[in-house]
Amino acid sequence: MKRLTVPKIMRRKFEGKTEEPLVMLTAYTARQAQLLDPHCDMLLVGDSLGQVIYGLPSTLPVTLDMMIAHGAAVVRGSYHSLVIVDMPFGSYEASPQQAFESASRIMAETGAAAVKLEGGQAMAETIAFLSARGIPVMGHVGLTPQAVNALGGYMARGRNEAEEAKIIADGVAVAEAGAFGVVIEGVVEDIAIALTEKVAIPTIGIGASAQCDGQVLVTEDMLGMFERVPRFVKRYNDIATIISDTAATYAREVRERSFPGDEQIYPARKD
Ligand code: KIV
Ligand code: NA
Numbered sequence: 001m002k003r004l005t006v007p008k009i010m011r012r013k014f015e016g017k018t019e020e021p022l023v024m025l026t027a028y029t030a031r032q033a034q035l036l037d038p039h040c041d042m043l044l045v046g047d048s049l050g051q052v053i054y055g056l057p058s059t060l061p062v063t064l065d066m067m068i069a070h071g072a073a074v075v076r077g078s079y080h081s082l083v084i085v086d087m088p089f090g091s092y093e094a095s096p097q098q099a100f101e102s103a104s105r106i107m108a109e110t111g112a113a114a115v116k117l118e119g120g121q122a123m124a125e126t127i128a129f130l131s132a133r134g135i136p137v138m139g140h141v142g143l144t145p146q147a148v149n150a151l152g153g154y155m156a157r158g159r160n161e162a163e164e165a166k167i168i169a170d171g172v173a174v175a176e177a178g179a180f181g182v183v184i185e186g187v188v189e190d191i192a193i194a195l196t197e198k199v200a201i202p203t204i205g206i207g208a209s210a211q212c213d214g215q216v217l218v219t220e221d222m223l224g225m226f227e228r229v230p231r232f233v234k235r236y237n238d239i240a241t242i243i244s245d246t247a248a249t250y251a252r253e254v255r256e257r258s259f260p261g262d263e264q265i266y267p268a269r270k271d
Contacts, residue, residue, distance in 0.1 A: 002079055002080055003079060003080060003082065004041055004042070004080065004081060005082065005113065006082065006114055006136040009042065009082055009180065010180050010181070010201065010202065012041075012202060012213070013201065013202045013213050016197065016200065018202060018213040018214070021212070021213060021214050022041045022042065022202055022204060022214025022215075023040050023041050023042070023214065023215065024040060024041060024042040024043070024044055024204055024214055024215065024216035025040050025044070025216065025217060025218075025219045025222070026044045026045070026046040026048060026216070026218045027043040027044070027045060027074045027077070027219060028046075028052065028053055028070045028073070028074065029074070029077070030073040030074065030076050030077030032074075032077070033074040033075075033078040033081075033083075034077045034078065036078075036081075036219065037077070037080050037081050040080075041214070042081055042082045042083075042084055042204075042214075042216075043074055043078055043082070043083050043084070044084050044085075044086070044116065045067065045070050045071045045074050045084070045085045045110075045112070046086050046218065047059040047062045047067065047086040047087075047088050047089070047145075047146070048086075048145075048218050049066065049067075049070055050062040050066075052218060052225075053070075054066075058145065059089060059146055060090075060146065060148075060149075062088040062089065063088060064087075064088055064091045064102055064105065064106070066088070067085055067086060067087070067088050067106065068105065068106060068109045068110055071083070071085040071106060071109075071110030072110040074110075075110050075111040075112055082113055083110075083111075083113060083114075084113075084114045084115065084138055085110055085112045085115055085116070086115070086116050087099070087102055087103060087106070087115050087116065087117040089146040092117050092123075092126060093119075095126075096125055096128075096129035096130070099126045099129065100130060100133060100135070103115045103130055103137075113136060114136040114137065115130070115135060115136075116137070116139070117138075117139070117140065118139075118140045118144040118146045118147065119139075119141075119144060119147075119170070120141045120169065120170020120171065120174055121169060121170055121173040123174070124173040124174065124176070124177040125177070127139060127174060127177035127178055128177040128178050131178035131179070131180075136180045137178070137179050137180065138179060138180060138181045138182065138204075139170075139171070139174030139177075139179040139181070139182040139183065140182065140183040140185065141170040141174060141182060141183070141184055141185075141195075142157045142158065142170075142183075142184050142185045142187040142208070143155075143156065143157050143185040143186030143187065143207065144185070145185075154186070154230065155186075156187060156188065157186055157187050158187040158188040158190075158191040164188070164191055167184075167191050167195070168194060168198065171184065171195040171199055171203070172195075172198060175199035175200065175201045180202075181201050181202045181204060181214075182195075182199065182202075182203055183203075183204045183205075183206060183216060184196075184203050184204070184205050184208040184212060185208065186206070186208075186230070186232065189208065189209045189211075191208075192205055192209035192211065192212055193209050193211045196209070196211055196212050204216050206232060207230060207232030217233060218233070221233040222234065222235065222236050222237075223235075223236065223237050223239040224237045224238040224239050224240055225239050226240070227240070
């Protein structure tokens with residue numbers, strides 16, 4: 001089997017160091033997964049699909065059924081990368097038992113090899129519970145979008161000593177509970193570096209530091225699908241312009257009856 005496994009990902013961080021950083025991108029659809037798969041170590045079916053695909057105002061309304069449908073599509077479209085599916089808001093926080101029920105559905109119905117959930121110390125018991133029962137868990141600390149109402153917005157975290165101490169404690173708790181990796185999102189760089197040195201598991205940064213053990217971005221953000229993006233996004237392309245220019249050309253050709261042309265029509269039979 002060619003697909004990367006959780007132990008293989010963990011082994012990439014050897015004696016506290018990662019030689020070659022881990023590459024992770026989000027994927028929500030089968031064709032997108034096919035295109036990204038050869039270039040990545042991990043594909044994340046992020047609950048960011050709420051905003052990116054469904055136009056929702058936050059990740060909070062995303063359901064387990066949505067995550068399962070997209071998770072299964074991404075597994076079908078990939079064979080090399082480890083596929084990780086986000087546990088949506090409300091599907092895991094109540095108890096380790098609730099988390100196990102949701103995570104086991106994700107694993108069984110998508111074929112993904114791991115789940116990700118948000119939270120640090122408060123989720124340590126749940127992470128230990130799942131990990132001990134055959135469900136690899138990736139943690140997610142710092143700016144945790146499902147907690148937007150408690151945090152008061154999507155601004156960077158760790159700008160004072162109390163916040164900094166909390167993020168480090170959260171990351172350490174997640175690692176000690178048995179998570180196989182942890183996303184560090186939207187934090188002051190020093191914190192990401194300190195946490196990466198402190199924990200034995202790979203840290204995956206987004207708005208964190210190039211010193212993390214790996215990086216993740218939302219694929220549509222990276223492609224330039226959106227006009228407004230957070231500071232931590234690098235737009236590597238301008239797919240929004242490609243799409244609108246292409247639609248404009250198509251619309252013009254339809255309106256002037258130059259599409260379909262000779263090559264796109266079935267000519268009359270000559271017999
Ligand atoms: O949902 C998501 O896309 C994520 C990444 C940004 C880490 O959680
Ligand atoms: Na997410």
